[in-house]
Amino acid sequence: MTEKKVPSKVTPLFFARSYLSTEDNKTGSWRFLRPRYEEKTAPCSVACPAGEDIGRIEALTNQGMFKEAWETILRENPFPGVCGSVCYHPCEAVCNRGEFDEAVAINAMERFLADTARKNEFKPFLTNLSAKKEKIAVVGGGPSGLSAAYFLTLLGYNCDVFEAETEPGGVLRWGIPQYRLPLPVLERDISLIKDQGVQIKTGIHISKEFLKEAGESYNAVFIGCGYSRSRELEIPGEDLKGIKDGLAFLNRIRHGEKPRLDGLSVIIGGGNTAIDVARSVVRLGGTPLIAYRRRKQDMPAFSEEIELALDEGVVLKELVIPVSVVPDKGDYIVTLHYMRIMGEDDRGRALVEPDGNKTEEMRVKNVFKAIGEETAESWCVPPHKGEGVVTLNNSTLDCRTGSAVLVFGGDLTNEIKSVVHAVASGKEAAIALDILFREGLDTVESKIRDCLVGNGSFCSMEIYMKGPRFDRSSHVVSYSEINADYFYLSQRITQPRLLREERLATFDEVNLKVSASMAIKETERCFNCGLCNQCDNCYLFCPDLSIVRDKTPQGRHINYDYCKGCGICVVECPRNAMILEEETNEESAGRESCGS
Amino acid sequence: MPLNVPEQDYMYPGHVACPGCGAAIAMRFFLKAMGEKIIIVLPACCWSIIAGAYPQMSLKVPVIHTAFETGGSVASGVRAALDMKGDTGTTVVTWAGDGGTFDIGFQALSGAVERNENFIYVCYDNEAYMNTGIQRSSSTPYGAWTTTTPGRSWKRMRKKNIVEALVAHRIPYAATASIAFPEDLVRKVEKAKDIKGSRFLHVYATCPTGWRIPSEISIKIARMAVQNNIFPLYEVEDGVKYTINYKPKEFPVREYFKLQGRFKHLTEGDLAEIQEMVNEDWELLLKKAGD
Ligand SMILES: Cc1ncc(C[n+]2csc(CCOP(=O)(O)OP(=O)(O)O)c2C)c(N)n1
Ligand code: SF4
Ligand code: SF4
Ligand code: SF4
Ligand SMILES: [Mg+2]
Numbered sequence: 001m002t003e004k005k006v007p008s009k010v011t012p013l014f015f016a017r018s019y020l021s022t023e024d025n026k027t028g029s030w031r032f033l034r035p036r037y038e039e040k041t042a043p044c045s046v047a048c049p050a051g052e053d054i055g056r057i058e059a060l061t062n063q064g065m066f067k068e069a070w071e072t073i074l075r076e077n078p079f080p081g082v083c084g085s086v087c088y089h090p091c092e093a094v095c096n097r098g099e100f101d102e103a104v105a106i107n108a109m110e111r112f113l114a115d116t117a118r119k120n121e122f123k124p125f126l127t128n129l130s131a132k133k134e135k136i137a138v139v140g141g142g143p144s145g146l147s148a149a150y151f152l153t154l155l156g157y158n159c160d161v162f163e164a165e166t167e168p169g170g171v172l173r174w175g176i177p178q179y180r181l182p183l184p185v186l187e188r189d190i191s192l193i194k195d196q197g198v199q200i201k202t203g204i205h206i207s208k209e210f211l212k213e214a215g216e217s218y219n220a221v222f223i224g225c226g227y228s229r230s231r232e233l234e235i236p237g238e239d240l241k242g243i244k245d246g247l248a249f250l251n252r253i254r255h256g257e258k259p260r261l262d263g264l265s266v267i268i269g270g271g272n273t274a275i276d277v278a279r280s281v282v283r284l285g286g287t288p289l290i291a292y293r294r295r296k297q298d299m300p301a302f303s304e305e306i307e308l309a310l311d312e313g314v315v316l317k318e319l320v321i322p323v324s325v326v327p328d329k330g331d332y333i334v335t336l337h338y339m340r341i342m343g344e345d346d347r348g349r350a351l352v353e354p355d356g357n358k359t360e361e362m363r364v365k366n367v368f369k370a371i372g373e374e375t376a377e378s379w380c381v382p383p384h385k386g387e388g389v390v391t392l393n394n395s396t397l398d399c400r401t402g403s404a405v406l407v408f409g410g411d412l413t414n415e416i417k418s419v420v421h422a423v424a425s426g427k428e429a430a431i432a433l434d435i436l437f438r439e440g441l442d443t444v445e446s447k448i449r450d451c452l453v454g455n456g457s458f459c460s461m462e463i464y465m466k467g468p469r470f471d472r473s474s475h476v477v478s479y480s481e482i483n484a485d486y487f488y489l490s491q492r493i494t495q496p497r498l499l500r501e502e503r504l505a506t507f508d509e510v511n512l513k514v515s516a517s518m519a520i521k522e523t524e525r526c527f528n529c530g531l532c533n534q535c536d537n538c539y540l541f542c543p544d545l546s547i548v549r550d551k552t553p554q555g556r557h558i559n560y561d562y563c564k565g566c567g568i569c570v571v572e573c574p575r576n577a578m579i580l581e582e583e584t585n586e587e588s589a590g591r592e593s594c595g596s
Numbered sequence: 597m598p599l600n601v602p603e604q605d606y607m608y609p610g611h612v613a614c615p616g617c618g619a620a621i622a623m624r625f626f627l628k629a630m631g632e633k634i635i636i637v638l639p640a641c642c643w644s645i646i647a648g649a650y651p652q653m654s655l656k657v658p659v660i661h662t663a664f665e666t667g668g669s670v671a672s673g674v675r676a677a678l679d680m681k682g683d684t685g686t687t688v689v690t691w692a693g694d695g696g697t698f699d700i701g702f703q704a705l706s707g708a709v710e711r712n713e714n715f716i717y718v719c720y721d722n723e724a725y726m727n728t729g730i731q732r733s734s735s736t737p738y739g740a741w742t743t744t745t746p747g748r749s750w751k752r753m754r755k756k757n758i759v760e761a762l763v764a765h766r767i768p769y770a771a772t773a774s775i776a777f778p779e780d781l782v783r784k785v786e787k788a789k790d791i792k793g794s795r796f797l798h799v800y801a802t803c804p805t806g807w808r809i810p811s812e813i814s815i816k817i818a819r820m821a822v823q824n825n826i827f828p829l830y831e832v833e834d835g836v837k838y839t840i841n842y843k844p845k846e847f848p849v850r851e852y853f854k855l856q857g858r859f860k861h862l863t864e865g866d867l868a869e870i871q872e873m874v875n876e877d878w879e880l881l882l883k884k885a886g887d
Contacts, residue, residue, distance in 0.1 A: 015660075018653040022610035025652070030615065485819055524597075536598040540778060541815055543620035545609040562609035566616035566804075567812025580812065 027544065031565035031583050035538075037554050038579040039472040040530030044091040044106060046454035046476055049394075049416075049424035050077035053462065053469060054091055054106055058526035059533045061109055061519055067122050070113040074124050075462050077423050078150040078193050079143060081118065081185040082172055084111025085511070087420045088302040096529050099479040102492040104526045112514040118188045128197060129156035129465075134219040134437050137162065137404075139206045142170020143419050144224035144410030146190065147426025149198040151461060152222075155434045159198055160218075164205040172419065174251045177276050178507045179283070215403025220433050223380055224410035224426065231372045233268065237325030238369065242332075246277045246370030253280055253507070261286030263365035266334055268322055270299035274370040275306060278314040283507055286366070289315040291322060293339055298349040308510065312503060319352065323359065325367055334362045382408035390432070390444050393457040394425035397432055399441055407433060424458050431464050468553065477529040477576050486537070486574035493522045532577040538569035601778050602628040611654035613646045616811025618802030618818060620646060621775045622720045623655075623691070626799070629785035632657050634687045635678075637671045639701060640664040641693030642727040643720070667692040668704030671715045687789060688715040694735035695725040698756050709765045709794035716788050716795045719758065722803035730806045737826075739870055741858045742806075750861060754873065759798050759832070766835030767794040772827065774800040776819035780829055780841055787831075800827045808857020820852045825878045830885065838885035849874050 042055035053072050060069035073080045087107055095103035116122075136152055138145045141163030149159040167173055172186050194200060214221050232238065246269065252259075261284040267277050270292035278288035290309075292299060295318050299306060310316065320336040327333075340355035382396035383389050390397040395413050398406040409425035411417045428448065435447045451464040454476045462469040496512035497503075503510055514522075534555050539547040546563035549556045558569075570578040606627040613620040619642055636659045638644055644661055648654045662670045667690040675688045692701055697719035705717060724742050725731040732742040734756040745751040762770045769791045773781040781799065788795040802818050804811040821827040822842055826849060829841040849871050853859040862870075 016650050018648055018651045020652045021608040022612070022648050022652045022654040023608050025610035025612060027610055027612065485816075485823075534598070540599060540601060541621060541775075543613060543615075543617050543624070543814075544611070545605060545607055545624070559609065564615035566814065567810070568616055568814050571812045572815050 026561050027564050028546075028559075028561045031560070031563060033565040033567055033580050034560070034583045035558060035563065035565065035567060035570050035578055035580050037532065037558075037577065039532060039577050040475045040477050041454035041472055042529035042531065043094045043096060043454075043476050043478070044104075044529075045460075046456035046458075047094045048091045048453075049418070049420040049458050050083070050427070051424070051453040051456075051458045051460040051463075052076045052091075052110075053460075055526065055528045055531040057113070058104060058106070058109065058523040059528045059531060061113065062523035062526070062533075064516075064520065066113060066116045066516070067120075070117045070122060071124050071126065073110060073113060074126055074192070075467075076427070076460060077420070078147055078196075079189045079419065079423060080110055081114035081189045082143070082181060083420050083423070084108075084114045085181045085185055085509075086176055088304070088418055096477065096479040096482055096527055097525055100482075100484055100487060100527075101489050101525075105493050105495070105522050108493065108495050108511075108514050109519055109523060111511070112516075112519045114185065114188070115513055116516070118185070123195075124192065126154065126196065128154050131158070132156040132437070134158075134433075135160075135217065136220045136222060136433065137214055137218040138222040138224065139210075140170060140224045140410070141165070141168030141200055141202070142224060142410065143172055143422035144426045144429075145170070145222060146193050146198070146200075147423045148222045148224060148407070148409060148429045149200075149426075150193045150196055151427045151430035152433065153197045154461065155430060157430075157433075161198060161200045162204045162206050163200060163202045166202055168200045168202060174254050175247060175273075175276070177250060177253065177280050179279070179503070179510050180276075182509045211401075211404070211406070215401070218404050219437070220405040220407060222407045222409060222426075222429055222433075224408075224412075224422070231369075233322060233369050233371060235322055235324055237327075237332075240325060240327060240332075242327070242367075243325060244366060244368045246273045246368045249368060250276055250280065259284060261366060263287065263331075264289060264363070265366040265368060266291055266322075266362065266364045267368040267370055269370035269372065270294065270301060271370065271372055272301045272305060273372075274368075275301045275309050275314075277368050277370050279309050279312055280507075281366075281368075282312050282314060282504055287313075287315075289317055289362075289364075291317045291320045291334075291336055293319065293321045294350045294352055295319065295341075311500060319350075319355075320360070321354075322367075328363070331363050331365055332367050334364055334367060336360045336362060380408070380412060382413055388441075390441065392428055392432060392445070392448055394421065395429040395432060397429075397436065397441075397444065399436070405433070405436065427461060428459050431459055431461070434464075472530070473579075475530075481576040482527050482529065483572065483574045483576075486535075487525075487527065490521075490525055492525065493518050528575045528577075530576050532573075533575065535574060537572045537574060538578060541568050541572045543568065599779055601625065601782050604628060604631075606632055606656040608654045608656070611646050611648065613642070614803075614805045614811070616802070616804040616814040617642075617646070618775050618800070618804075618814050619643060619693075619720045619722060621815070622718075622781075622799045622801045625775065625778050625781050626691075626718060626785055627655070627657065629782040630687070630689070630789060633685055634658075634689050635660065635674055637662055637667060637674060637688065637690045639667040639670075639690070639692050639696045640727070641696050642722070643691060643693070645727065664696055665700040666704055667696055667701045667717065668706070668708035668713075671717070672708050672711070672713045675713055675715055690715060690717045692717070692719055693726070694719060694721045694723060694758075695731075695733045697721075698734040698758050706761075706765065709762060709767050709796065712767065712793045714792055714794070716797065718797045718799060720799045720801040721758075722801050722806060723755070724803070724806050726803050726806045738873065739853070739859055739862050739866060741808075741861065748861075757877075759796070759830075762796045763832045763835050765794070767796060768792070768834055769795040769831070770798075770835075771796070771831035772798045772800070772829055774818050774822050774827060774829060775802065776800075776815050776822060777829060777842070784831060806858070808860075809855060813855065817852070817855060820855075823847065824849045824852050825874050826852060828878065828881055830881065838881070840881065840885050840887060843887075847874065847878070 044054040089107040092103040138161040281288040319339040338355040338358040339352040388400035396408040407429045414421040570580040671690045802814040825847040
């Protein structure tokens with residue numbers, strides 16, 4: 001500073017002027033609580049059988065980082081298009097936002113990302129681990145088989161998928177109607193699986209004999225054949241020609257047939273196949289009636305599907321079972337026996353028994369049976385627990401043969417038969433095999449436990465591969481841990497759909513596309529439970545300027561020289577991505593340097 | 597989305613405010629919005645200490661420490677001196693506590709704003725004389741324990757409405773702000789900065805030590821005060837034009853009081869009475885705002 005001339009007649013003021021900053025005071029020594037960044041687990045990701053990192057996916061989508069969001073799905077699920085279309089989204093049922101206003105439309109966002117990736121022809125940046133020597137055969141090119149092959153490929157294994165049909169996809173291609181899952185969406189997912197390095201051999205029917213010789217060329221065989229044969233009704237008349245099998249009917253439609261179905265069709269069953277058949281009958285000009293032995297709320301079909309079916313004019317007749325089918329002048333006379341409720345089982349479903357002799361006769365044009373499916377071949381059934389058999393949550397390992405290890409997955413090992421459960425079993429099987437080959441059978445169960453998401457029963461590939469998710473706490477964030485003051489009530493998007501009238505005549509997809517602006521608005525609603533979304537609240541509210549921005553993925557760190565441990569940052573983090581713990585002397589940098 | 601608050605800080609860490617001090621947060625936000633072309637006039641209060649005991653300082657802007665009752669008069673003098681030097685770009689800011697504003701400094705403040713001195717007066721309100729050990733001030737709310745309203749002698753007078761007292765002077769700008777609403781606070785500071793004449797900001801600043809609350813809920817309490825209409829956010833231009841910045845839907849005050857040790861003696865009956873008072877004040881404000 002240059003000396004300023006002071007006019008001689010003015011007496012200068014002598015102020016004591018401070019010349020040091022307070023930075024010499026290491027106020028960190030005052031601290032008896034210590035804040036720390038710690039990401040936690042969102043409940044949605046625990047409920048998602050594919051273990052998707054949903055909170056992160058929504059955050060990335062909200063920031064317009066659609067490719068990164070889509071890749072985040074692909075790390076856990078090779079079927080974003082398929083699941084975005086047909087998943088029954090158990091994640092949404094537990095979404096914390098549901099306690100605030102309405103759950104985040106997670107499923108619609110998944111489909112939005114898949115569509116965006118397809119439209120822009122995104123190529124995922126997912127590299128396979130270094131090549132392993134073991135080779136694996138996958139029997140069945142359905143969702144579980146393709147998932148197993150995809151994850152094994154990511155882990156560096158060479159996989160051959162054997163598919164009996166002319167094209168891969170299994171139930172996705174031949175079972176689920178196009179109005180729910182359009183072919184291009186499925187084909188895009190499958191082509192990405194192939195691009196990752198999975199070899200699919202179609203038109204090859206695998207028999208039991210194959211397993212005997214498999215050991216020569218393969219170290220393991222994944223068996224994901226699923227259910228392909230409809231269960232029998234076991235009533236007089238069911239073997240009549242003309243009584244249709246639900247699955248076979250759906251299969252014919254997917255092969256391009258479009259039979260006219262005038263008049264009344266009765267569909268027996270209450271699962272997703274029954275609903276798919278009924279909604280297909282509507283589209284073929286018929287009048288469907290579903291006859292189910294329990295109540296609507298007991299139906300195994302996904303509730304959203306049931307509502308859409310009813311909306312399209314499907315009639316539901318509850319508490320009836322068919323007792324006979326008799327042909328009559330080109331029609332059938334179906335006799336339905338009324339049931340009555342005796343109580344409820346432990347899952348709240350009605351327990352029923354025949355209600356006296358009360359019956360009703362019905363004249364119908366067609367009868368479809370859809371009371372569930374069973375496996376076509378007995379060797380596909382997983383073995384029971386025992387020496388050399390490891391039964392996991394969604395797959396079973398059988399090491400008894402001494403040659404190729406057998407891994408069972410798909411519908412046969414899952415309690416809930418859904419596409420996303422098939423993904424779960426394929427992934428779990430892939431991880432289990434990797435553990436088996438690298439570390440031996442004894443560690444499989446405990447290592448699988450280590451890569452479960454939160455307190456759930458589904459694995460995460462990212463956790464297994466020790467990616468960033470590995471460092472998260474498995475604590476599942478509850479709604480009470482969200483600082484809801486930072487959120488405003490806002491309506492969940494309504495999935496745009498074809499008008500009812502438009503739906504009835506075609507097999508066009510019912511759900512219409514969600515726009516990018518809708519997706520950004522919807523994902524803004526996500527709390528990102530337990531995950532830092534860089535909102536900067538912690539930085540902003542610190543009274544001690546002790547949060548410092550940096551270039552780490554966390555974006556900031558705490559300067560423990562000054563942090564007094566007030567805890568404001570932890571409480572003002574809207575999403576519980578921080579934690580306040582008791583300070584221990586050794587850890588306190590402030591105390592050491594201050595020496596007080 | 598991150599809150600929209602200017603990036604630059606004009607404070608050093610290592611200051612000696614209590615953990616979770618709302619007054620420290622208030623200054624941090626204020627300076628972010630104000631920038632460095634200011635001189636702070638600081639009458640005796642907690643901030644006299646937080647700003648640093650000689651030879652230390654925690655602020656990157658000039659500060660004049662001054663006597664408890666002189667916030668208004670010293671600022672008038674500093675302004676006059678700057679004007680004589682031809683420095684019109686520097687803003688003079690008095691930064692005072694509630695004791696220094698509502699009580700002992702009130703005369704100097706009233707005099708200064710009556711003359712419409714060209715300065716900003718910020719009162720950070722922690723609702724008692726905290727620096728000397730939690731004595732009651734005329735800002736201490738009805739129902740509060742302090743060391744001079746102990747035990748059963750808890751304060752039975754209502755908090756003085758300081759903004760209305762300033763508004764009665766018809767100053768160009770008077771506003772309330774809260775540390776829990778940084779965007780609103782920053783906007784008001786930026787607005788005040790561009791107005792000439794006397795401007796008054798009444799900033800709610802939690803005091804974990806004096807209020808007997810855990811430090812981590814410092815911001816949460818400040819937020820509740822606004823959400824429950826205990827501390828409404830509003831601004832008044834030229835003594836007449838009222839704008840309410842935040843309108844809560846319903847405002848049960850009970851939980852706000854239940855969380856604080858200074859109110860722990862209050863019965864449900866007392867709380868019901870307080871609720872009445874809060875409702876009454878709010879109705880009055882709505883009327884003034886013409887809503
Ligand atoms: C004339 C005079 N009386 C008393 C004091 C002692 N004193 C210093 S700070 C203070 C309390 C200030 O209270 P407030 O203005 O509310 O600020 P706070 O400390 O609460 O931040 C008192 C009484 C003084 N400095 N000068
Ligand atoms: S708010 Fe977001 S992160 Fe939290 S449960 Fe819902 S979708 Fe998951
Ligand atoms: S807000 Fe600042 S001082 Fe308080 S605990 Fe967090 S980092 Fe430490
Ligand atoms: S407050 Fe915001 S920036 Fe800080 S940890 Fe939480 S989410 Fe991340
Ligand atoms: Mg005070």
